[in-house]
Amino acid sequence: MARTVAEGFFNDPRLKEAKKLIREALKEHQTKITGIKSADPELKASYDNIIKKVSDYRGGALWYNYLGSGIGNGPLVELADGSVKYDFITGIGVHYMGHSHPGVIEAQVEGSITNTVMNGHLQQNTDTAKLLEIFSTQACKYGAEVKNVFLTTSGAMANENAFKMMFQKRFPAARMFSFEKCFSGRTLGMAWVTDKAAYRQGLPKTIDVDYVPFYDAKDHKGSIEKAVYAMKKAMTRFPGEHAGFIMELIQGENGSWVGNQEYFEALIKICKENNISVFIDEVQTFARTTEIFAFQHFKLDKHVDIVSVGKNSQVCATLFKDDHKPRAGLMSQTFTGSSAQISAAYYVINEVVNGNYLGENGKIMKLHKHFQSHLEKLATKYPDKIEGPYGIGAMVGMTLYKGDAEKSKAFSFKLFDNGVLGFLAGAAPTRLRFLMPIMAVEEKHIDEVVAILDKTLSEIN
């Protein structure tokens, strides 16, 4: 007997049947997508027209001439011009499950037939409880204490919320530490944290940040010394003024630069001695290393005060320790995420932590090694064109044409035309990078992507 009307509705056999039919129809259609394909010439005119319309209405051209048709098959995505491409950038790291994943579609259907489109802090459904619990228990499983979870709708907003909590706790300290070349988002606050002048041109100053040079694997000891020196120098110049340190453990937007445990610990030690909060920005690193959180991969569990997540998690969030709890009034959100999003987020995270993805021998690292070994061979074949590969797990980068921005850009467009979506990151050097849809990728897909990279390298000098 159903105890609520909802229980009766969600267990209605007609819904079960409807979900089965969706699965069947999806499978029948998506299995027609078997490999990369050129555009249908008959669709060209209408496709170009929609691309132009979107560009005009959004007030600027799209980066790639990409508009999805609405269906895909794992790492393959169909565009509205009928072409099929390998998606190895996944909306800059969002479609971790690939395209049209049946489990994710079912989770979204379950969410979307609930009573509301959006959840917010005043009204949420019970699905939210499941999501908060999995975030919290996974984050704290090795001893971290960031058990509180505040949902939000973008990575930048998750970072804003973290900054508010740190500033309130450390008041009147009002400066922040960050890493050189970091990317933290583009809100008015985060534009002043992200270490790129072009992203804040014309904007009024919001946050004072002192930048610390990031880890350099080629100079392990020296880079630790340089970073410690930079921190101490800023603290001497502004005594007692630093509220927190935002740390990206693997710099994604800068081109897949990987940090180091000893390096982070040296900086965290200074934070702890000086009441500076340790904030790990995992918007890009979540679910891409040997652990669900990169701070677990680098064994920083006992040091973290706040963590933000986004992208792969489908819903963004800020996790924080009890002692960083905001006072009433500091934070709220009308939108914490759509019902479909919350349901899909739980599905994806549950799949990653309970499937064979994590660990040194999990799917994430296995695929990385496979990709890496192929790219190393390409680097040997084209020594003047490729350096690398770099990165870890689901984050893979390489320097092309000595990091020349224009040549790398030309390469990325040619690669797109040849059937693979990758993207650029960083400046001096600019890198080409991939954020793989791990849940959908198999080694044979990587082999095909590498063959297309090879072809593209042979075409561009």
Ligand SMILES: Cc1ncc(COP(=O)(O)O)c(C=O)c1O
């Ligand atoms: C490390 C990091 N932090 C924050 C953000 C901002 O996230 P969003 O674009 O969802 O606001 C990004 C996005 O690329 C990111 O990589």
